[in-house]
Amino acid sequence: xxxxxxxxxxxxxxxxxxxxxxxxxxxxxxxxxxxxxxxxxxxxxxxxxxxxxxxxxxxxxxxxxxxxxxxxxxxxxxxxxxxxxxxxxxxxxxxxxxxxxxxxxxxxxxxxxxxxxxxxxxxxxxxxxxxxxxxxxxxxxxxxxxxxxxxxxxxxxxxxxxxxxxxxxxxxxxxxxxxxxxxxxxxxxxxxxxxxxxxxxxxxxxxxxxxxxxxxxxxxxxxxxxxxxxxxxxxxxxxxxxxxxxxxxxxxxxxxxxxxxxxxxxxxxxxxxxxxxxxxxxxxxxxxxxxxxxxxxxxxxxxxxxxxxxxxxxxxxxxxxxxxxxxxxxxxxxxxxxxxxxxxxxxxxxxxxxxxxxxxxxxxx
Amino acid sequence: xxxxxxxxxxxxxxxxxxxxxxxxxxxxxxxxxxxxxxxxxxxxxxxxxxxxxxxxxxxxxxxxxxxxxxxxxxxxxxxxxxxxxxxxxxxxxxxxxxxxxxxxxxxxxxxxxxxxxxxxxxxxxxxxxxxxxxxxxxxxxxxxxxxxxxxxxxxxxxxxxxxxxxxxxxxxxxxxxxxxxxxxxxxxxxxxxxxxxxxxxxxxxxxxxxxxxxxxxxxxxxxxxxxxxxxxxxxxxxxxxxxxxxxxxxxxxxxxxxxxxxxxxxxxxxxxxxxxxxxxxxxxxxxxxxxxxxxxxxxxxxxxxxxxxxxxxxxxxxxxxxxxxxxxxxxxxxxxxxxxxxxxxxxxxxxxxxxxxxxxxxx
Numbered sequence: 165x166x167x168x169x170x171x172x173x174x175x176x177x178x179x180x181x182x183x184x185x186x187x188x189x190x191x192x193x194x195x196x197x198x199x200x201x202x203x204x205x206x207x208x209x210x211x212x213x214x215x216x217x218x219x220x221x222x223x224x225x226x227x228x229x230x231x232x233x234x235x236x237x238x239x240x241x242x243x244x245x246x247x248x249x250x251x252x253x254x255x256x257x258x259x260x261x262x263x264x265x266x267x268x269x270x271x272x273x274x275x276x277x278x279x280x281x282x283x284x285x286x287x288x289x290x291x292x293x294x295x296x297x298x299x300x301x302x303x304x305x306x307x308x309x310x311x312x313x314x315x316x317x318x319x320x321x322x323x324x325x326x327x328x329x330x331x332x333x334x335x336x337x338x339x340x341x342x343x344x345x346x347x348x349x350x351x352x353x354x355x356x357x358x359x360x361x362x363x364x365x366x367x368x369x370x371x372x373x374x375x376x377x378x379x380x381x382x383x384x385x386x387x388x389x390x391x392x393x394x395x396x397x398x399x400x401x402x403x404x405x406x407x408x409x410x411x412x413x414x415x416x417x418x419x420x421x422x423x424x425x426x427x428x429x430x431x432x433x434x435x436x437x438x439x440x441x442x443x444x445x446x447x448x449x450x451x452x453x454x455x456x457x458x459x460x461x462x463x464x465x466x467x468x469x470x471x472x473x474x475x476x477x478x479x480x481x482x483x484x485x486x487x488x489x490x491x492x493x494x495x496x497x498x499x500x501x502x503x504x505x506x507x508x509x510x511x512x513x514x515x516x517x518x519x520x521x522x523x524x525x526x527x528x529x
Numbered sequence: 530x531x532x533x534x535x536x537x538x539x540x541x542x543x544x545x546x547x548x549x550x551x552x553x554x555x556x557x558x559x560x561x562x563x564x565x566x567x568x569x570x571x572x573x574x575x576x577x578x579x580x581x582x583x584x585x586x587x588x589x590x591x592x593x594x595x596x597x598x599x600x601x602x603x604x605x606x607x608x609x610x611x612x613x614x615x616x617x618x619x620x621x622x623x624x625x626x627x628x629x630x631x632x633x634x635x636x637x638x639x640x641x642x643x644x645x646x647x648x649x650x651x652x653x654x655x656x657x658x659x660x661x662x663x664x665x666x667x668x669x670x671x672x673x674x675x676x677x678x679x680x681x682x683x684x685x686x687x688x689x690x691x692x693x694x695x696x697x698x699x700x701x702x703x704x705x706x707x708x709x710x711x712x713x714x715x716x717x718x719x720x721x722x723x724x725x726x727x728x729x730x731x732x733x734x735x736x737x738x739x740x741x742x743x744x745x746x747x748x749x750x751x752x753x754x755x756x757x758x759x760x761x762x763x764x765x766x767x768x769x770x771x772x773x774x775x776x777x778x779x780x781x782x783x784x785x786x787x788x789x790x791x792x793x794x795x796x797x798x799x800x801x802x803x804x805x806x807x808x809x810x811x812x813x814x815x816x817x818x819x820x821x822x823x824x825x826x827x828x829x830x831x832x833x834x835x836x837x838x839x840x841x842x843x844x845x846x847x848x849x850x851x852x853x854x855x856x857x858x859x860x861x862x863x864x865x866x867x868x869x870x871x872x873x874x875x876x877x878x879x880x881x882x883x884x885x886x887x888x889x890x891x892x
Contacts, residue, residue, distance in 0.1 A: 202694045203665055301567055330566045331723055332767040339836055339847055357694045364838040387841035400841055447842045468728040471751035471764045472816045
């Protein structure tokens with residue numbers, strides 16, 4: 165179902181802790197939005213208030229323009245799936261899927277049609293007559309999702325539903341869930357600390373920290389134009405390098421220097437001269453086995469092997485920087501020569517930790 | 530020198546075989562990782578080594594000494610569980626010092642050792658505080674500190690990072706590796722997370738249904754998987770396995786499917802291609818596809834992209850290639866940025882070939 169969700173100035177406090185601090189957010193009908201943040205950021209508290217398990221201290225929650233605060237949880241027409249798949253282990257998969265539909269009084273023929281369609285979409289057809297207890301973890305979670313989606317709730321709330329699954333199952337379920345959500349035009353609020361899940365499925369992501377939203381935007385905006393240091397560091401795997409840099413005015417443009425790279429021209433920007441942060445994604449460094457133009461030699465301290473790519477941890481001034489290289493590249497290598505693509509770095513103000521926009525540089529790179 | 534030797538270790542609970550003929554040698558100072566899905570037998574393995582479970586068959590040898598019949602306390606191994614269990618009424622210092630005190634070390638040595646461990650784990654600021662004031666990551670650091678404070682022959686860790694946030698996990702993973710290197714501590718690490726296993730280990734053992742499917746360096750496990758399970762479990766997205774028929778064309782053995790045709794990879798163990806079954810699976814890692822917006826000699830195969838997962842630093846394309854459904858990884862600014870027709874090739878040429886009956890790869 166395609167319902168709009170609106171959160172207005174939502175607040176919740178537990179004793180001394182302000183869990184959610186004036187959170188405002190709207191989801192368009194059919195939108196998939198993820199609340200992404202570390203544990204303790206307030207994302208699950210927000211979800212619990214929408215579901216009706218917690219009463220907010222302030223603010224309003226409305227679906228399609230009507231406040232739902234006075235409605236009991238079971239009357240909110242909200243579907244919920246948690247990390248621990250809640251399915252009836254003694255019932256067959258078919259009976260699990262039928263359960264919510266029977267409660268809604270959906271006629272038998274329509275029930276049959278929907279069960280067949282959902283089972284097919286989530287690859288559960290061959291399991292329909294199995295009991296819940298006989299399923300493996302990823303099948304259980306697919307059933308848990310299907311039995312909620314099939315009731316076509318106005319809003320679907322998902323709280324870390326894939327945490328217990330293996331990597332390969334997670335990758336499969338991400339695609340299946342997203343395609344199903346799109347086809348049903350189902351409004352989804354998805355809570356996770358896993359940025360891969362948020363990036364891969366969301367229309368928009370709201371990054372949260374300490375009860376506040378740091379940034380709301382499409383996955384691409386969040387990745388390419390992080391609002392601040394926290395977002396830059398939270399999004400991206402392996403994590404972005406945040407390196408001290410010295411900013412100088414050079415005519416109308418600025419130049420920055422780091423421990424390893426000097427005089428990087430960044431175009432016009434509003435920032436005071438002095439010490440700030442340069443944030444560089446590990447994929448943006450270019451590593452070479454021999455020196456090149458603008459490269460700096462640096463010692464390889466250790467290598468993380470991820471199979472399809474390796475991450476070098478190299479000396480960068482008094483700290484380590486991560487550099488992504490293809491497998492086999494660093495075999496037996498003590499020193500690499502790293503270059504920097506000035507077009508793909510972020511400048512972060514040391515005082516307020518906000519990312520600073522800079523115009524295109526006039527100088528040839 | 531071998532620190533831990535397992536010989537044909539087996540354990541069953543009623544009808545369930547938890548460990549089935551598990552055999553391996555862990556070298557001194559090695560970081561050895563056992564990776565597998567839930568219920569693979571990982572925790573049973575650790576508990577059996579620690580002596581919490583008694584093995585039904587097989588032998589456990591620690592530094593040349595058969596400990597199979599010994600009590601847990603006499604085995605000189607330490608075990609850290611997934612769930613953080615700090616003593617709530619003891620300070621960070623006392624938590625780390627716990628095993629040193631029970632070992633009866635003099636106070637000056639205890640203090641020196643705690644300081645050393647705390648500095649390594651960056652928990653100096655937590656020594657005077659109580660656990661309830663620690664964040665999740667801090668609790669786990671202190672718990673790790675407690676486990677490593679007293680050096681043991683073998684440190685065993687059961688999913689120590691699993692309950693932590695993704696970000697803290699990445700951070701701790703790296704520090705863990707550094708720490709292990711600096712201390713030269715032999716580690717047996719159990720996880721369901723193949724990223725942890727790949728990035729931390731000197732060697733990895735893939736455990737499934739109580740059996741070691743393969744033991745090898747991360748490179749061996751990734752580039753020379755033994756069977757279907759290992760190929761699909763290690764690497765994200767997992768390896769694509771596409772069925773094809775073996776045909777001989779111009780005396781050149783070729784694999785033919787509706788979406789592609791490729792030369793049969795060179796197989797060392799094979800004397801003649803004639804002995805191969807007529808239907809096989811070709812394995813292609815997602816990053817081994819070449820993808821183009823137009824047909825070219827490098828991308829000759831017509832496919833259909835039906836779903837794109839944009840992950841920031843890369844994008845994953847879900848596509849149909851003939852009868853096969855595949856996942857291919859491309860750069861985020863790739864020319865194919867929309868669902869629809871696309872063209873595919875291989876780079877390098879496919880080098881994995883799997884028997885569909887045994888589900889084992891030809892090496």
